Amino acid sequence: MTAGGRPPGGQALLVAFGALLALAAASFALSYAHLGRFVTPVALAVAFAKAAIVLAVFMELSRESASIRLAVAAAGLLVALLIAFVVGDVATRDAIGVTPPSPEPLGARVPVGPSRRLTEGPAKTSAGPGEGAMRP
Template sequence: MEKSAHSGRPYLFGWIALIVLTALSFGLSRLHLGGAATPVALGIAGAKVAVVGLVFMHLARARAALQLVALTSVVFIALLVLGVAGDVSFR
């Protein structure tokens, strides 16, 4: 059995991207963005999800079926969050 050599470079870049996004999220939380605070925070969280999924879960090199399962899961979670947010906002 041959072992393929894996470079640590993608993991390092993924980790740096997560650190930068976390610092950005923390910095923007100190600003008073008003109504834009939630969409901005959700956008940053979505970028973090993309980094974790593509780099650390290897979805960038995964088969299409596995990518579809991961995407479907994210879509259903988003629908659940939107449904709860809609319910809370109309009470």
């Protein structure tokens, strides 16, 4: 049922492990370089390369059947959509002027509902003009 190809031999596993160690060392060294706003994209790019090696060689995804690769691709797409929509929302709120109100700190809330009416007198005083018209 696999897509074909021989399972990775010891040498292929060793090469993949060496590549993973090299990428991890590069990522560690780059964390001390002053990359400015590129620090996160560069670190994530290295992480994606490492994940691809683990998936393709160690997890043998490259020789799995089409149905398995489809399941993995669908999961990858859904993960990407989830993160992209959440980040897209937060990152563009200021640009399109729909910033939601910040939550008020605890203790600063103005009492609403029945407790407010008790302190401000009868609720009838704030009744709209239409309320009296409905009474007989």
